[in-house]
Amino acid sequence: MIKMINICKTYNKNRRNEIKVLQSLSLTVEQGEMIAIIGPSGVGKSTLLHIIACIDSSDQGEYWMHDRLISGLSDKEYSKIRNKHVGIVLQDFALIEEYTVLQNVMTPLMFGKRIRRRIMKERAQAALENVGISELLKQHVWSLSGGQKQRTAIARAIINEPKLILADEPTGALDEKTTDDIMQLFTKLNQVGHTIIIITHDPVVAKSCDRVLFMRDGVLYNEI
């Protein structure tokens, strides 16, 4: 599903504070896999995730998704991929606090093909049912618990039914019990066909995945 060959990324190029974050990194992810990427802080895990998510682009190397070369595409194409083919979940939830759960979940639908509001609502409701918080759709995000917020973020990530879900420390801000619940949810999504890549520090989270990759100095070294 994903093939990355010799991906390089450098920040502050040609400056004194130049940092080579990713160095000839290669990665292959098959459809339906659930992968954890672990490693110390600052080794480039999030940068890798951003490149996979088309939030950022690599300086060198090839990135293929569904046999399509992604590297070098336009901003518009990148935004289409972010909208249609990738769901992103972040540690900080990245939700709009003053909006309701429903409004937050419907946000990706604003940027895709134009669809009727009724259908948007139906799809959002279906996504919320999938993550088990359909009763909260009218609540404002600021009134939710951390676990509920993360479920909302996951519902938003799956509303366009992307094949790939990327999560950057999705349980970093949650307690043990909620972490378990969220990981069960990811496992459930994986079982229905979503490919999931999780960046984490938490060994418990890593354990729930099919494959664990270890990252250091911008390179994926080991498969545990």
Added chain:
Amino acid sequence: MACIKIALRFLLKSLILSIIMMMQLSITIILANFLLGKYNALSDVLRITDNFSGYDTYMYMPASFVFNSDSRNDNLEHLLNKYKSEIIFEQSVGGFYQANNGTEYEVYALGDTTSRTLTDSTINGKWYADAECLYVPCVTYQDHDLGDIISLVMDNHVIEFQVVGTVSRRANILKFHAASNKPVLEHMFANNGENSPYSLLLFNQADIPYEFDIIADNSALVYFNTNDDVIREKIIQEFRNIAWFVQLEDARIESEDQFAIHLKTLTPMIVSIFLVGLISMLCLTVLNSIRHMRIVSIYYIVGMSWASHFGSFIIYMLLQIVGVCLLIGTFLFFNKILNIIPMELVMLNESNINITIVITIATIAIALLAQIYMRKKETPVKYIKESW
């Protein structure tokens, strides 16, 4: 469509800040227009002296606080009889009359030569063109149509006027500054703005076959018919003995000096209002940009493109311009009722519209550049990396 939705969301999310930005731009535009209107009013009077080029003109002002009025009037009469063939003495006369429909008119009857000097630069429409012979040709403000008939009862005579021309809002006719000890020019109808209860009506004295009892203007124009310099000097000297008698060119020079003094006050005011407007817009835009960064980044993650992001910002700015237009419209509406600042000065005439466009474009350009700079400095990618 997404751009419009996002722009509306931005507007609603920071409604107070947006309103402050709109108010700030509206105030800048209104104040700049007001000051520019003042500048125009001052400079217009200098421009109208061009109409008199080709006429050997002097201005006469019977300053009552310098000369005894009785003896002055006698002397004036004597001089006018004495130099009947050498000079044309024209004093505008005016008064207030009510038409049949209840409209109050401030009526000015101008001398024939003065009327002829005032064409083109002062008047829009036709000036003293042939009216149907039943009517007296007159010129009014633009709220009348050419051909309209106005009936006024003046000294028990019903006079029917026909509108043959319309004057611009600031109809400029030369006169002395009534309270000045210098021969400074000003325009006669500066106060006949939109808020004046009187509609202006000008006509040629010669078109009414009798004299009527209305107030003479305190200044008069004197046109020389003679080329004999000795007689000319003699006449000038004799006039100067009874009142102020100033060559138009001298009055113009004095006016220019006065204008320069006004300009010294006006210019820093206009410049500082413009700068304050720009700087505050810059600060507010940056503040707004920071406020929106989180939402922009969230939209970016879920599929908003960079182009849509800028599109939404452009629409957001356009919405603000619509808001500014509404605010200015509201202000002008209430200003008409409350008369906060004189309408004839705020009036968006041609040069004011130009400056309004310049101010608006400059402010929007600054806001846009600030946005581009902010977006380059703080991209969604950077924000996501640093914040999440």
